[in-house]
Amino acid sequence: MATASPLPAPLLRVENLSKVFGGVTALNGVGFDVHPGEVVGLIGPNGAGKTTLFNVISGLLPPSGGTIAFCGRSIGGLRPDEICALGAVRTFQSASLLSGMTVWDNVHVASLFRPAERARVESAAACTRRALAFCGLEDCRDEIAETLSIGDQKRVEIARAMATGPKLLMTDEILAGLNAADSEGILHMLQGLKREGISIIFVEHDVRSVMRLSDRVVVIAQGRKLAEGEPDAVARMPEVISVYLGGRYAQGV
């Protein structure tokens, strides 16, 4: 009799993924897994290909080679809305709220366009209410979204992502531009999402936050995977220190 494998089947499996723009190779044979309920930190220098990786996984760009499987299904080349409907949702580097719309409406858009099987379980309004409550936004639901502080705008982004009913959340530098208190709040929310069983791929330049939140860290540089492992182990790898962390961080850990 076959024994159960030590790890459950991966939620997301990226294998040998490459993306070429004209003559520029942005991603070159990148591969990693994300398991259910796991937080994977993704770090690397500017221009390493982190955002390109998100763009390919979320369907904004077609892959040039390699495979992406989500829930055991190949998603390479699917449209962004199809990938979102399967349960993989992302945030964008620059705060991307729908201007002129209230906080409620910004989140409600995502609730309205959930796939039918999720819409049957919970009404769109209930879904929006739950997402707003989770992110602590009930009091400003009628504010115009872009008039909020940056920290609250990031919360709206997370609430909107939550309203889609994701299994996997990909955050692209969600802490950028936030003060310490706002960062702390967002990290708490992401930990809450993790407790609810949602996997997260966490792209961030604030290495201390990455090391704190992540179960596993993937380092990419110049479009290639440089290292992968537990946060502490990755932080001690000489090649990671030399290309990204710098000596000062290593001594601080």
Place this chain on the structure above:
Amino acid sequence: MNFVSMAYAIRTGPVRNQLLCLAVFLLVVALCPLVMNDYWLRLMVFVFVNIGLASSWNLIGGFGGYASFGHGVFFGVGAFAGAVGMVRFGLPLPAVMVIGGALSAALAALFVPVFRQKGLYFALSTLAVMLVFETVLQRWTFTRGLRSYDLGWTLAPSLPLEGFFYLFLGLLGLIVGSIIVVVRSKIGYALHAIRKDEVLASSIGVRTTKYKAITFMISAAWPGVLGAAFAPFLAYVSVQSVFDVSITLNMILITIFGGAGTVIGPIVGGIALSIIDQIAWGNFLEYHRLIYGALIVAITTLHPGGLASVFWGWVERRRSAAKPVPRPSAPGHPPTSAPRRA
């Protein structure tokens, strides 16, 4: 309740109240034949058609942010459906109106590949499609193209002038009513998201192509219906008269002058431009075009949101003056396209 808070309540309130407002407006206008002579009634019909066409254009161009420069093709196809249907097949007016709308919607469905393009490229592609259709209808014997029949179709007016007045007023009510309902529905949310950030919209699950296609078909069906109804009113339909590029330009001008992306914009714009047109014609015939053009440039430069944004800006200022804490309005965008929940 004063005027400012009432206007605000209608804008942000439930769809039912907006439809009620529309009904009151239509009822008041419906009394016009009691006091107006034929000249003014005829003029009013043109205003209704212009507002109806502009409102239809506004759905895809204003709310969706996809400016179609060939929208006149749907009016032209509708007018030809009316003329051919009534003269050649002896169909009644309601039947050709349905056929005109259906043909235009079907034609719009063929546009779906064009939606891969954005901005100027989309505008130019729609313009090109219109020119293609103009040529086809000019050459096709079925539509009495140049080759073997007389040019154009002559129709007997099937209704008295008052009849046309109420027909077009009723159509205007249906068009504006449908737009009020659509922009507050799921489609309205999709359109708002698409206009603001199409990449984001698709990333949060909006099937952008589907909603653009639905919207484009609705915004094409109404000009088709209007065109079919317009054929017996005009009494003469030819490619020159119903495929004129000025029909498309008028839709765009009226919408932008009044306020693109708002329900009220094309209504205000259509009425205002007709009044300006009349005054300029009557008093300054030689400089008529100059005055008309200068006013449009002035309004769109000073207030890119059109007359509607001038009005809502005033309402917002009055509201924030009345309240101790000012609430900033959405910059550059008149916020009617999506509902607020209170």
